[in-house]
Amino acid sequence: MSDFNSDLPLSARAMAARPAPYLDGLNPAQRQAVDTLDGPVLMLAGAGTGKTKALTARIAHLLNSGRAYPSGILAVTFTNKAAREMKLRVGGYLGEAVEGMPWLGTFHSISAKLLRRHAELVGLKSNFTILDSDDQLRLLKQLLVAANIDDKRWPARLLASIIDQWKNRAWRPDQVPSSEASAFNNRGTEFYAAYQDRLKTLNACDFGDLLLHCVTIFQAHPDVLQSYQQRFRYILVDEYQDTNVAQYLWLRLLAEGHKNICCVGDDDQSIYGWRGAEVGNILRFERDFPGAVVVRLEQNYRSTPHILAAASQVIAGNEDRLGKTLWTEARAGEKVRLIGHWDGEEEARWIGEQVEDLSQGTRGLNPFSLNQMAILVRASHQMRAFEDRFLTIGMPYRVIGGPRFYERMEIRDAMAYFRLAVSPGDDLAFERIVNTPKRGLGDKAQQTIQRIARANAVPLVQGAALAIEAGEIKGRGAAQLRALIENIARWHSAVGTTGMVEAEDDLVEVIRPEGDAQNHIELAEQILEESGYTEMWLNDKTPEGPGRLENLKELIKALESFENLQGFLEHISLIMENDSDDTEAKVSIMTLHGSKGLEFPVVFLPGWEDGLFPSQRSMDESGLKGLEEERRLAYVGITRAEQLCTISFAANRRVYGQWQSQMPSRFVDELPAAHVEVLTPPGLYGGGIAPVASTIEERAQRADVYNSPGWRRLQTATERPVSQPREARNMVIDGTSAPAFEVGARVFHQKFGYGRVTLVEGDKLFIEFEKSGPRHVVAKFIVPAEQADDVPF
DNA sequence: TAAGGCAAACTTTTT
DNA sequence: GTTTGCCTTA
Numbered sequence: 056m057s058d059f060n061s062d063l064p065l066s067a068r069a070m071a072a073r074p075a076p077y078l079d080g081l082n083p084a085q086r087q088a089v090d091t092l093d094g095p096v097l098m099l100a101g102a103g104t105g106k107t108k109a110l111t112a113r114i115a116h117l118l119n120s121g122r123a124y125p126s127g128i129l130a131v132t133f134t135n136k137a138a139r140e141m142k143l144r145v146g147g148y149l150g151e152a153v154e155g156m157p158w159l160g161t162f163h164s165i166s167a168k169l170l171r172r173h174a175e176l177v178g179l180k181s182n183f184t185i186l187d188s189d190d191q192l193r194l195l196k197q198l199l200v201a202a203n204i205d206d207k208r209w210p211a212r213l214l215a216s217i218i219d220q221w222k223n224r225a226w227r228p229d230q231v232p233s234s235e236a237s238a239f240n241n242r243g244t245e246f247y248a249a250y251q252d253r254l255k256t257l258n259a260c261d262f263g264d265l266l267l268h269c270v271t272i273f274q275a276h277p278d279v280l281q282s283y284q285q286r287f288r289y290i291l292v293d294e295y296q297d298t299n300v301a302q303y304l305w306l307r308l309l310a311e312g313h314k315n316i317c318c319v320g321d322d323d324q325s326i327y328g329w330r331g332a333e334v335g336n337i338l339r340f341e342r343d344f345p346g347a348v349v350v351r352l353e354q355n356y357r358s359t360p361h362i363l364a365a366a367s368q369v370i371a372g373n374e375d376r377l378g379k380t381l382w383t384e385a386r387a388g389e390k391v392r393l394i395g396h397w398d399g400e401e402e403a404r405w406i407g408e409q410v411e412d413l414s415q416g417t418r419g420l421n422p423f424s425l426n427q428m429a430i431l432v433r434a435s436h437q438m439r440a441f442e443d444r445f446l447t448i449g450m451p452y453r454v455i456g457g458p459r460f461y462e463r464m465e466i467r468d469a470m471a472y473f474r475l476a477v478s479p480g481d482d483l484a485f486e487r488i489v490n491t492p493k494r495g496l497g498d499k500a501q502q503t504i505q506r507i508a509r510a511n512a513v514p515l516v517q518g519a520a521l522a523i524e525a526g527e528i529k530g531r532g533a534a535q536l537r538a539l540i541e542n543i544a545r546w547h548s549a550v551g552t553t554g555m556v557e558a559e560d561d562l563v564e565v566i567r568p569e570g571d572a573q574n575h576i577e578l579a580e581q582i583l584e585e586s587g588y589t590e591m592w593l594n595d596k597t598p599e600g601p602g603r604l605e606n607l608k609e610l611i612k613a614l615e616s617f618e619n620l621q622g623f624l625e626h627i628s629l630i631m632e633n634d635s636d637d638t639e640a641k642v643s644i645m646t647l648h649g650s651k652g653l654e655f656p657v658v659f660l661p662g663w664e665d666g667l668f669p670s671q672r673s674m675d676e677s678g679l680k681g682l683e684e685e686r687r688l689a690y691v692g693i694t695r696a697e698q699l700c701t702i703s704f705a706a707n708r709r710v711y712g713q714w715q716s717q718m719p720s721r722f723v724d725e726l727p728a729a730h731v732e733v734l735t736p737p738g739l740y741g742g743g744i745a746p747v748a749s750t751i752e753e754r755a756q757r758a759d760v761y762n763s764p765g766w767r768r769l770q771t772a773t774e775r776p777v778s779q780p781r782e783a784r785n786m787v788i789d790g791t792s793a794p795a796f797e798v799g800a801r802v803f804h805q806k807f808g809y810g811r812v813t814l815v816e817g818d819k820l821f822i823e824f825e826k827s828g829p830r831h832v833v834a835k836f837i838v839p840a841e842q843a844d845d846v847p848f
Numbered sequence: 849t850a851a852g853g854c855a856a857a858c859t860t861t862t863t
Numbered sequence: 864g865t866t867t868g869c870c871t872t873a
Contacts, residue, residue, distance in 0.1 A: 133863060163863060188862090206868095262863065330862065434860045456862085497849045497857065532849090629863085632859090648861045670860055688861085710864040853871080
């Protein structure tokens, strides 16, 4: 069935006659974004300004006005989740009439679809396999081993990331500029070329290739490009600020003819620079597409004014931005709350209590469901403290974006078996599972197979068969290998004749109904049984064993929504998600990156400490650019909150097993005091930590967060422009706080023990600890040694 | 060849 | 503190 038949045009005239429902409830800016159908449009959509609404209304408008068929609209998103949501919402506008848009999807899935049609133009066959980063890494490792490279000094991971970056910039091996020649010990380009060759022989491509090959085809075959330019009359792009150079070229080439391209994005939410995203793409849109209409969506429907003000003030610290002013009609609500804690565990404990309280409505607010609350962290390792805490108090939680389902070892192993069943020539899959479960085929046997396969220019399975014939593999291993080879052959024939077929109209991919081939679900189960894979985990005595079996069951269940194994494998390589359908209300724990596009009534933002957030690494690697990206991350975090936003930091944190004292994040300084309420941790600092506090008031004052460096900096910061250099602000602070300790004083720190002060810098003390060596520590957490015994811990 | 023990490296974020 | 990978031994 072609999509021309399935998506019969809705009558344009009929639509024009009655008021278009999708235009209802749009504000003027949204309205403009929806109405300006022709020519380039840049929709600058701040957080929570109804961007998806405008985007879907625009699609609906294109369809209903009769300007485009569903198949004539190219709508690109970054994530499958976003694609799914848009599909759903467009469907909502148009009802059953439109069966769906064939070209609504992620960059990668659409590219894969295009590439399957024109694979031969880049030397691939249309049934190429898509490798994930794991496969990619193994391949590179092989190359490096073959070239006798010391993996210690020049790890495959490094090469992988170099190649990725190059692909993100749309450089093919011969296009890598000479400025990069020194990469990977001067051999980067050489290995890049070798890797691409290897991929071609394997009839495979990685994620970056999906885009890059498309660009190559478009550039080298104007006829192909032109046919798609004509097909895609209207182009929409979501999250434009996240596009990399390859994606940018991809879009530009396709839009070149009619220039009906609408890009939606928010430069303030560009948080994927490390992955090759170029904020520059959105910043220079107007130059790329002269005459572009720029629409700013600035009315925020999500957050209260306090939250919005806090977010705006923070992001104002960035230089490179197009600038937007978010506003809202919502009533004031609660201020953003700020709280400092002793350490990470205390922070987790406190948040746990807050979640508990909020879920019961103890705070005088209506109770929130756990589903309405989220904890957003900078780095995934921060999640553990919360998991630990929530487990002990029995708080239901859900970790979003952890290790993904399809990246788990057992799932990938099982998939490798499926891949072999579908295409026995899949060498990567074969390598992965020859000896899983153990079949007595170690390195030596595998090398023999490789050698023989290469000598005869056949896939590994055949090479293995030849190796047995030639008697090069003997004994126990040989018998098991023979069984494996026979199994693969049998599974392959059981897979049957189903497959993807090109219809006459090259627009459609049709899956031929299964013939007498075996039910693919049973087959999958059978494969896992006969290979001994299930048994392997049954006999496994590690605590993970049962979980892995559970996951395998899940995998089999996932097969149900596909017609056959091929279809499953095709989709799974691109859809790496794991949405377990649980009905129980749970608090969400996720990274800030993972939270983009989501919103929650209650948001906790823990770990606002310099080095952790902003992350030291991104500042080291990318300097000011890195810091600005971190700041955008802070902006994203705050703007996830609808009603209640709580930022926290801890003075001490364990970083790979070592206690470290932490400084509050510089972003804490940048919060506007007028919109922030500083909370005092109950009873935490009340007990005489402060060295020279004698009166009760003094103690109380010293005890709370008002006295913390972060808070003082916060107050100083709000008195002067945020753009003022950090150094200058620190000088002011240094002047205001007299050091309470002198160099040479013997002191005590609760985590680090006894030490001697070697240097005083305002609030920061450098201390030579007797046990843990030199560190810099905030004065607040230091007690003169003679008082150490009084400290109530 | 496989399993177990020990050292080292490591922690950003992921389509 | 954890994981990974290398090395030793059965």
